[in-house]
Each structure stands twice: as C-alpha cells, then as structure tokens.
Amino acid sequence: MTVDAHIPEGTPEMDPLQRAGAVALMEDGFDSVEAIEGPDGMEVDLLDSIVAVYPGGALLKVFVDAPALEFAEEAVRSVVGELLERSELLADWQIERCEVELHPKLAQESLAAADGPDAPPDDPADRKARHTERPTVEDDSEGYDAEAEAEAVRDQMLALADELRSFPPVMFGVLDDEDDEKEDGDIEFAVSPEDAKLAAGALVYATEILVDELFQDVQTLTEEDTTAAECDGPLWHFEDLPERYALQYDARFARRFLVTVIAMTTRFTDGSFQRLSCVAEELALKLLLNETNVTLETFGLLDDGVSAALDSFADNVYEDMDHEWLYDDSMDGIDESAVGAALGVASMAFKAWFTPFNEGRYVHPSAADEPEGAAQ
Template structure:
C-alpha cells in the first residue's frame, strides 16, 4: 500500500531562522539527497519503495511528504525516519537538524486498507484510531487497551494553549476579548469572550494549520497520481473538494499547488507577526478551510464550547473584510463571479481567474502562487 509519511525537521535550537537564500539551499540539499536514494530497507529487511517526495522549507525547518510503498504503516514510518536521519547526517550543512515528527496520517476511507499489512503476535488493533494511538501515542491508551478520550482531550487542550503564543499577528482583542481584559483570568467576563477562550481558539488555529497543510500535501499528490482534476478525481481528498463546487473541473494539479502555497504563505504571516490583511480570494477561501478545520479539531476532542466558538466567530469577523466569497458556495448566486454581475451588485471580481490576483497593490501574494501571463489556470495536466 502507498503511504504518505509526514516528516518535520527543524534547525538546531538557538539557531537564527533561515533567510530566503538559505531556504532555497536547504530545498536543494534535501531534494538532491532523496534523488540519491535507490531504495529503502525497512525493519527486518522488509523492502520499502520510495515513490515521490515533496519538500516545503520554512524559516525554522522543513516539512516533508515522503510517499512510499510498504506492507504496513509501521514499516513505512520506520523506514522513512531512518532514511531522513541518514540524509541529514550525510549533509554537512544539515547534520545538526533534528527529526521532530515522522508519521502517517490516513484518510478514514483508506485506513482500513493498512490493517491487513502486518501479522504476528504484536499485530496492531483493528480499529484505525486505536492502531494510530498505539503506534504514536502509547501513553494515551488505557491499561485495558481502550483509548482514554478524556485524557487525550486534556492533552490536546494543553497543547493548543501553548501553541497560542505562535499566533503572533493577533491579540486577544481580535478574538472578542474586551480591551483591558487581555491579561485577566477572564472568570467574570459576562457575555464577552474570556482570555482563556481566546487563547484556546488561537491555539486551535495553529494546531489546525499543521493539519490543513499536511492534508493539502496529500490532496496535491492524489491529483498528481491520477493526473486529473478535483471534479474527476476518484481518490479520497481531504480539502480541495470543499472549495466552491462550480469550479471543481478546474482544480487541477497546478491550481492545487498554488492553493497550497497560498495557505502556507497566509499562515506564515499569521505566525510571524507580519499579517495585515487577506490578500486575495484564494486566501479568503483558505481561511474558511482553516476555521473549519480548527472547529472540527476542537469538536473532535470536546473542546468547542460556546466561548471558544464565539472567539473563532469574532476572529473571522475581524479578519474578513467582507463575506462576499461565500456567494461562490451559493448555487442561487451562480453568475455573481462574473465581472458585470458582480459590479452591478457592488462586489469585487470573484471569477476563477482572479482568485490569486491581489485585491490592490498593497496586498502580498506569494510569487509561486501569483498570476502568470496567459497561464491556463487550473487546467488539467497533459
């Protein structure tokens, strides 16, 4: 079975963040390292085939997607961890980098396919979530072998509260906390959002960023493998099929890559403190997916109470300049994205060809996602 293994590698602690030139060099070193790999030996001599890699470097490290063919999830993860560690060790400039995470995240529709891959006395449990918990988080499994949902929820909540500090572009006020109460304990805020609810909402957005980017990598690879568009894709997709359905046949590989870059660019500005305003329609749609992912994660662990929900709503209200992009999801508003119709209603152009066009000269769109003259946006690969 083919597995997409996600690997986070980070620069040494205390090292200055990489500038654009250093990041370009890191990409070249990592990609050339993978190019030199002829094969991977898994545990106990098990053969693991390296199929493809995607490398995304950010100032503090790199996020890798390594696609391998292996008999079981565990073999895929162990083999990829070993080969990445070896690549770093062989490169003088990357030798001090650390592997922070190496794991497979299975789509629910595909998870069951991995269960028959291993056998013997230590065969993993049949339930996919329990299997994953056992492999990556054994401390969260109760002695009876049942997953301790309450302990996991507390663990995730604590993690989100810590992650909140990474959302540097937004103060608690952006989440609905009244000015002057940002540093209070928030126990008596009346109907206002408490600082703790705002902190949990902020952390949930950072937590969701990791999930969203990770799964969009999978979506890009799925489209590449099938050489098709979202509208014709037979494989399981995480997020791209949740963009406005009217354009599904135009969401090809090139579009998917541009959208992934847009998500990374937007969330990087969220976390490095440089965010000012959303830059284009693609970013408005990206934020919609991010907010939905954050809510889904919170709900999954029983953390989406009224206060946190209100904090996320306040954040959306403060970041979005308007909600015109929602009309792209409304079938009754078909045609609103046409320039003439939109102009008549006082709506900025929302046609597919304008999704990556900056709203004005002061907005930032990543060069890898920006419009190209005469480009066939979103066309299926040939």
Template sequence: MTYAVSVDTRIANGSSEMDELQRVGAGALLEDGFESVEEIEGPDGMEVGLRDTFVGVYPGGALLKVFVDAPALEFAEQAVRELVEELLDRTELLSDWTVERCEVELQSDLAKESLDAADGPDAPPDDVESRRARLMGLAGGAVPTVAPGTPAETAAIRSKIRTMAPRLAAFGLGMFGAREEGEEGEKGTKGTEDAELAAGALIWGTDVLLDELFQDAHALDREETNVAECDSPMWLLDELPPRYALQYDARFARRFLVTAIALTTRLTEGSFKELSCVAEELAFKLLLRDAEVTLDTFGLLDEGVSSALECFADLVYEDMDHEWLYDDSTDGIDESEMGAALGIAPMGISSWFTPFNKDGYVHPYAADDPDNEKPEGTAP
C-alpha cells in the same frame, strides 16, 4: 503498503530566517536530492521504494511529505528519517539543518480501506464526514491516557488544546473576544478559556488541514485527474467552490497546499498582517472549519467557543466576497458592472493566487507567472 511520511526539518538554532531567494534555493536543493534517489535501504537491508515527494519551504525550514512502499510502518519511518538526514548532511548549505519530526500516515485510500474493513463495536461510522472527524483526533498528538468518552478524557483534551493557544503567535486572545484585565466594562479575563480553546483548535486544525491537502494532492497526481473525475475519495479539495472542480488538478492542489503552508506559517510565526489572495481566503475558511470539527469531535464546541471563532473570523476577513463563489447565481458578478459598483475584486480561479495588493504575500511556487504561464495539469 504505501505510507505517507511527514518530515519537519528546521534551520539551525540561532540562524536568521530564510528570505524568499534562500527559500527557493533550499527547495531546489531538497528536490534535487530526492530526484537522485529511487530506493532507500531500510533496517536490516530492507528495500523501501520511494514513490513521490513534496517539498514545502518556509522561513524556518521545510515541511516534507515522502511517499514510500514499505513492509511495515516502522521501516517506512526509519528509512525516510535516515534518507532525509543523509540528504541534509551531504548538502553543504543544509548540513546544519535538523529533523524535528518524522511521522507516518496511511495513504488516504488505504486508510479508508482499513476503516471499511473494521468491525465490532468500535467500527467507524458510515458517512465520510464522521470518519474524517474521527481521524482528526490523531492530529493533535498524545493526550493523557484516560478512558475514552469519559469526563476525564474531555478535560484532558480541553487542557491540551488550551496549551496550544500561544502557538498562534500572530494574535492575542482579544482577537477572539476575550477581555483583558483593566479594560472598560467587566473586569478580569472574561472569555479567556473560550478564546484559548478557539486559538488552540486552530493550531490543531492546521495539522489536519495540511495532512488532508497532502493526501488530496497525492491522489490527484497518482490518478492524473481532477477533483470532479477522481475515483479516490477527496479529504478536502472537494469542499472548494464546485463550479471549478474540473480545474482542481494535481498542479492546482500543490499550489493550494503551498498557499496553506505559507498562511499557517505566518499565523504561527507572528508575521501575519492580512489575507493575501482569494486562495488564502478559501484556505482560511477550511482551517476554521477544521478547528470547528475538532472542537465538536471532542464535545467542546459550545456557544462561547463558537462565538470566539466567529469573532476571530470577522476580524481576519476584510470582506466575505469569496462566499459568492459557492453561489452559482452570482457567477461572473465580479466581472459585471454591478461587481465594479460594489468594489468586488476579481474572484475567478485565474486570479485566486494573485495578491490583493502590493503588500500581499503569495509563495513563489503558487504565484502566477505571466511571463511563463503553465496550463493546468502540467508539471511545474
């Protein structure tokens, strides 16, 4: 069976975060290391086949996705952990890095088959969106063991999501409409719980967002096709503007995934200033959607929390021009005289990874390279 193993590697404690050049170098070292491996020796000499890898480097380390063929989940996880630790150890410049997390996930189509095969009272619902919402519950990790569907379970998950809020380091709760003590008007901390739930759900949704994008990128690469023609179910990329579905191929998926990693890294490490490009605007839209579905799944999306998320979105987005990409009647407006009069920036897919301004950050892997433009569908 094919397993997707997520591995989070970190630079040594106390080390300075990597600059752009160092991140490019670290990514190249990791990719070269994986390319030299065809099979991994698992426990008791068990052979584990290496099918595909993805490396996403951020200032504090690298997020890896390793696809392997293994007879059991435990074999896949242990084999990949040992492989990554060995690659780090034998690479001098990465030898002080550590493996912080190594988790196994089923490949998307196999997971769907598994759900389809289930029966009995706990069988999953028929529609894809409900299944996706059900699987979302796995992203946040363990919660206190209580009876499912009970008030105790809701309270436990509410508490867990609220404790995740501080990890959204780029923003205070005021971005979600919470009133800090001492402000004019009503005193106290009005809306704090709603704000914490909204912020924590964005952290929870980050795991969901990246995992779904990893799965979609792998499916498109495996079938060598695009979203419009892919036989495997898409988890997320089919929610991008449908007018460009034929151009959402494996290379696009990888660029969009790296953009989402760069965005969520800035949100959680505290360096976020503004959305940098159209692709980030769309990734942020999907992150908000995953946060809402997470809250709704656990019965926590009430009016107060919805308002907190809306307040946050309004403050982060400078404009909502990207929404016109979902309206076919506005196709080409960004290139028209009307678009120029309204100050609408180019929104065609060819400009999605172009920074809005000189301060906008786009990851080097995803950024446009006018001197070495690669056609969609080719290897980077």
C-alpha cells in the same frame, strides 16, 4: 510518511532566500534516491516526496512502498537524516517527528475487505465522518478515557496559543484597556482571555491537521492525474471548495492551494500577517476555520465562549464575505456585473483566485500567476 525537521534551537528563522535554498537542497537529495535499504537488507521503494519549508524548518511528505509500517518509518528517518547530514547548510537540523500514515487508496482497499459487524462503511465520505466522531461510552469501557484525552488536547492547544503571533487577544473579542473603562451597559458580550487563548491554540493545532490532509489530497490527485470532480479516491478538502469549479481542481491547482495555505498560516505565526492577499487565501481561511471547529467539537471543547472567539477572529480577519458568493450559483458573475462594480466586489473569476487584490498584498511565488507567455 510525515517528517518534521527543525532548524537548530536558538538559530534565527530562515528568510525567503534561505527557505528557497533549503527546498532546492532537499528536493535534489530526494531526486538522487531511488530506493532505501531497510532493516535486514529489506528494500523500501521511494515513490515521491513533497517539501514544504517554513521559517523554522520543513514539513516533508515521503511516499514509500514498504512491506511493513515499521520498515517504512525506519527507512525514511534514515534517508532524511542522511540527506541532512550530506548538506553542510542542513547538517545541524533535527528531525522532530517521523511517523507513518497509510496511503488513502490502499487503506480504502484494505477497509473494504474487512469483515464483521464493526467493519467501516464502504463510502469514503461516511468513513471520514466516522473517523472524526467523538469517542463513545463503549470506548471508555475498553480503557479509553475521553475526558483525559480532551483535557490533554486542551492543554496542548493552550500551549500553542502563543505561536499565533500576528493576532492579539482583542482580535478574538477580548476587551482592550480602553473597552475596560467603558460602562458595563455599553458592552453586550466580551470573550474571556482563556476562551480567546484556546481558540488561538486551536487554530495552530488545526493548521497542522489541515496541511497534512491537503498533502494527502495533492498526492491523490497527482497519482490519479484527475480533478476533484472526477477523482475516485477519497479527498479531505478539495470537495469543500466551490463545487462549480471542481473540474478545475487538478494536481497543479492543489499544489498552488497548498502553498497558499502554508504561506498564509506562516504569516499568522511569524507575526508578519496584515491582510488576506487573494481569493485563494479567503477560501483557505474558510477551510482552516472549518477544521478548527471540527477539531474542537471532536474533543468536546467547542463551547459558546470559544465559538464566539472564533467568530470574532473571522470578523476581524475577513475584510468582506464576498467569497461566500462562490458557493451560491445564483450569484455567479456578480463580480463582473454593474451591481458588483457598485459594491466594489473584487474579481472572483477562477483565473483570478491567486491574483493579489492590490500591489500591497503578498502571494507566494510558487502559487502566483505565471507571467503572460510563460512556458507551462
């Protein structure tokens, strides 16, 4: 279950201390629950929960074992509502979204048992690719209107654009007032304000998808107690990180990376972003851009103008592209070589991924390196 709870409308956004307190209250509340009584006395087992708090509320992943989807939804909405009401500090919070998602492993088993010509492929990667394909003409004949769906998503993205408070249109390649005064011959290409706005909204839209899918990856790695290289279950994103370190991507790493994504995108939307803080954030932005491009392409919204806007955004946010060398085995160790030192390449060793580039960079305390000698 995914639950999105918001602070009351008109209330100032939470500061870091308040967010830490909200996490503690919610986690303590879930720890006190073993099972939930569903409709007609039906018992729903609470298996696990993950709490991620941002300035405007909290995103919760609640894993339950229920005999039916509707029982899971009603039970989780009920228990989250009760946990909020019990706490004086959270009593006014509102549940904005509470929806069911099938457990990836159980869904895989169910799909594998399907029969008929329309049965999905056995391979999880093939199923993932099929899931992200655009609707076909045959879908339209069954009542699905792909164009209407694409237009609705486009409108939603445009409405979300203002949420990306840290980046003005110029970051997406839109000319500022000074550029407007230049002669036309001095400008090779400029992104239109509408394309920039769609690109900005798509980033916000894709952020929610990325965070949801990373939550699922964390749960998969936690349940299997393994790494991305050895995981039997389907993973959304950790297989897209540099392959040479796949044996290091365990549940603890996955949680640190998820927190990094949430912290980075929170700074994108609350207006406080200045620079990427560490290698993990550089890789997180790469995943977010990939998700944004896939989402736009899925709905047929990735034209040349929007693509140029996203390219401009990446060029302006990344200070360099050294992290791309992590995907090239021939460049392994360049950061520790004389060439790397001459080029000013920061350390890209796996142990340094969550280390700030310098003292002025921010890394979330839950993802930061532990002090020397700290207990595991």
